[in-house]
């Protein structure tokens with residue numbers, strides 16, 4: 001048995017954004033201990049090379065300096081010593097995302113992969129972490145929020161924490177600062193939320209709603225055996241959105257104004273977005289944090305890990321995040337159908353769905369989905385959005401074809417029993433095999449077309465079997481995300497096949513659709529829009545300009561490409577019906593209504 005690894009982190013220079021991290025290895029390798037830093041963080045599939053933020057690093061033993069050689073971009077080897085070895089690193093932390101580490105004079109936040117090196121060969125050793133406060137001149141009211149188990153530290157206090165191994169150590173993000181804290185229970189398990197930012201929030205209502213939501217998820221798969229606590233860490237700035245899942249916690253970013261203020265009692269669109277985010281990350285407690293692809297079992301954080309299954313872990317999670325809102329009664333059916341209509345719209349508007357399957361999108365996440373460029377909408381399909389729609393289609397298909405005997409819920413329960421409760425990784429064909437096994441339906445053609453192919457999803461017909469009409473219309477323009485009915489007079493008649501957005505105060509063409517009028521006219525991403533049909537065109541007025549145009553019109557378009565003025569002619573085309581909304585039918589027969597109730601109110 002190896003001895004415990006002792007880590008210590010101190011916000012040593014908040015103004016310079018520097019943490020100092022020390023770790024002591026009681027029994028370093030006699031050949032010279034190797035240390036390494038992760039290249040990526042689980043849940044965010046991109047090589048980030050966290051070692052690049054190490055600004056200084058040295059080793060010592062018995063008070064004497066020990067030689068430290070850099071082996072590659074992320075690893076170091078210390079000289080051989082026979083006594084305990086201490087590594088001391090200064091790490092620059094100025095990435096405010098949920099994947100990063102950030103330190104300034106107002107707070108400290110870190111993810112383990114950004115600040116803690118691993119001790120090669122002793123990754124299974126228990127870890128202890130001492131979290132030190134900043135200098136008193138910086139702050140005296142800071143508290144510590146993390147799901148890491150306390151080992152002497154008081155609740156929300158500085159002091160000592162512990163983790164069973166390195167993988168667990170880096171799975172507990174830590175927020176330190178001026179915090180608003182709420183607590184609640186789910187099935188007797190303590191849950192909490194710690195919010196950073198200047199918020200005025202109805203904490204009682206927030207906790208009540210989160211409890212309702214978490215209980216809904218627990219009712220599907222049950223509390224995991226090792227989930228004895230859970231904490232939502234929330235940063236609520238003026239604007240922003242994002243989240244990252246962990247086993248006992250999640251880091252969320254959402255706009256301050258999306259949280260409920262005292263006196264609010266409705267779930268408006270902004271609060272619905274926040275609840276959807278919390279729902280998504282909480283569902284990951286099962287789906288991807290405990291039940292994982294075999295490719296992530298265990299994680300190799302030194303290099304890319306390839307799997308075609310991200311659509312299962314992100315797409316199915318994206319399906320259940322909103323579904324849990326309606327099943328728990330936090331939103332009504334109409335509100336849920338609006339969200340579904342928006343997801344369908346997002347997928348329909350991306351030409352990339354015709355070129356890339358979700359299996360390919362999963363596999364290539366590292367270099368495509370996470371590195372989107374100007375051609376992304378033409379080349380990439382989101383394994384989140386299309387994955388969620390495949391989950392929807394599969395759920396409805398199973399319900400209809402098994403006469404309500406089996407649903408996606410049953411497939412997920414069986415997957416959870418097989419690979420979640422056991423911790424064995426899900427093989428690449430595992431999800432499909434289980435879906436076919438529990439339903440006793442041959443789903444080979446379905447998965448070939450939907451997952452490995454680029455076939456259109458049979459949603460219109462499947463939603464029909466649940467008493468829901470699938471409708472398409474033209475977009476009303478920028479800002480129309482779909483999901484709702486519209487009046488024809490407000491919809492576009494024609495389009496340019498490109499979006500004009502403001503960039504550094506200038507109107508710039510982005511997202512140019514393959515085969516659309518803008519591309520046919522030779523417009524390129526990044527071109528600055530100057531004039532259309534002799535008049536100045538901006539992101540704010542382009543939709544109005546187009547309202548007076550008709551299909552077939554030929555308009556002179558002037559753009560700057562770099563500093564050169566170009567003139568071209570755009571052949572205006574009819575706007576596509578790329579916007580979906582769903583309508584609940586109330587004239588359906590009882591069998592259909594019962595099926596719909598079983599789906600939305602499980």
Ligand SMILES: [Zn+2]
Pocket residue numbers: 245280284313314317
């Ligand atoms: Zn996710």
